[in-house]
Amino acid sequence: MASRPELQAPPEIFYNDDEARKYTSSSRIIDIQAKLSERAMELLALPEDGVPRLLLDIGCGSGLSGETLTESGHQWIGLDISESMLNVALERETEGDLILGDMGQGLGVRPGVIDGAISISAVQWLCNADRSSHEPRLRLKAFFGSLYRCLARGARAVLQVYPENLAQRELILGFAMRAGFSGGVVVDYPHSTKKRKEFLVLSCGPPSLSSAAPQAKLEDEESCSDDEDSSEDEENQSVSVSDRHRPRKKQKLNKKVKGREWILKRKDKMRRKGNTVPADSKYTARKRKARF
Amino acid sequence: MRLLTHNMLSSNIKGVANGFPLRIEAEKVVEKEVELNTDFLRNMFAKIEWKALVEASKTLGYAELPDVAEPSMLDSDEFLNRFHHALLELHLEEGALVCPETGRKFPVNKGIPNMLLHEDEV
Numbered sequence: 001m002a003s004r005p006e007l008q009a010p011p012e013i014f015y016n017d018d019e020a021r022k023y024t025s026s027s028r029i030i031d032i033q034a035k036l037s038e039r040a041m042e043l044l045a046l047p048e049d050g051v052p053r054l055l056l057d058i059g060c061g062s063g064l065s066g067e068t069l070t071e072s073g074h075q076w077i078g079l080d081i082s083e084s085m086l087n088v089a090l091e092r093e094t095e096g097d098l099i100l101g102d103m104g105q106g107l108g109v110r111p112g113v114i115d116g117a118i119s120i121s122a123v124q125w126l127c128n129a130d131r132s133s134h135e136p137r138l139r140l141k142a143f144f145g146s147l148y149r150c151l152a153r154g155a156r157a158v159l160q161v162y163p164e165n166l167a168q169r170e171l172i173l174g175f176a177m178r179a180g181f182s183g184g185v186v187v188d189y190p191h192s193t194k195k196r197k198e199f200l201v202l203s204c205g206p207p208s209l210s211s212a213a214p215q216a217k218l219e220d221e222e223s224c225s226d227d228e229d230s231s232e233d234e235e236n237q238s239v240s241v242s243d244r245h246r247p248r249k250k251q252k253l254n255k256k257v258k259g260r261e262w263i264l265k266r267k268d269k270m271r272r273k274g275n276t277v278p279a280d281s282k283y284t285a286r287k288r289k290a291r292f
Numbered sequence: 293m294r295l296l297t298h299n300m301l302s303s304n305i306k307g308v309a310n311g312f313p314l315r316i317e318a319e320k321v322v323e324k325e326v327e328l329n330t331d332f333l334r335n336m337f338a339k340i341e342w343k344a345l346v347e348a349s350k351t352l353g354y355a356e357l358p359d360v361a362e363p364s365m366l367d368s369d370e371f372l373n374r375f376h377h378a379l380l381e382l383h384l385e386e387g388a389l390v391c392p393e394t395g396r397k398f399p400v401n402k403g404i405p406n407m408l409l410h411e412d413e414v
Binding site: 081101102107 | 293301302303312331334335336402405409411
């Protein structure tokens, strides 16, 4: 695989007219995007009452993911920073409204009006500082803060991300939690390098039964790893869920420390073996003072 | 851009306390017919800032909406049709959105509002 697009140029420059067209005419990418957005919709877990909701598609690009939203009958608003991508979306006559905007500057949406948000392969771009004025931490904070505000209470946001490394994932998740979200990461196909997909499933408001992290998809034994075929369902298993409401210092060190008796016994044994062992004294096996 | 989106957008400039509603400067308005979905309208009604919607639809040349709306009006087909038309069928194609506090213009081209901020506005 070529090097990550994130490392080549800022999004509004990388996705120029050529790249946007290439992106949207590749049947492979279309297929992957459609699958990702279907999965994101599944994780979004909107109530199945047939009522169309107002959804936000962050980093909508050429509207590939929006198509899935339209198919499931919802209204959506898409936000993207690349004008070329949005132009392709216009040509494709997507149903949703498009906004040219930078998620790192905040979303600029009124509070509490959005019923759910999805984002496919976009949020990791925030970890890059593409201009001297860009500070990834501030941009992540602005993004998650404004996302939290614009979502209705109890609404979910499902963000599919390609973090470059562990630190990036921690960074993204950390800012999501700091903004007030609860939830965690769902990793589909954790054992496959190619198929592995990570979804941040975030929900607004206090954790409840309905906001428990959904299950991740695992590799089927027979499906080979290079096709994006998904004949999954059974044997789901949830992976790597972190929760900001977990009590922080519960795992304080109250491990059983081995006592004086054990140490004396041990030293005796060593002596019998013929090793040089320090003599026993009142200091043996005594705890160090805290100021040490 | 539909008025639905306009009703959700607010100005995001640093230091602006009340960036809603954005004033519309319309140059070109188009109408696209969309199928009526009453469930969606009922769901959205509570979230819509009615006054802003009425003002916005007037700037786009549609003055059929009542100035005040009650949830009970959602039972009337006529009201639903007007609400639907204003919310989903009127598109601002060319023009600008103006921040009510700073007067900053966000241009709208081909129906896409450009909400990108300059560096000093973040």
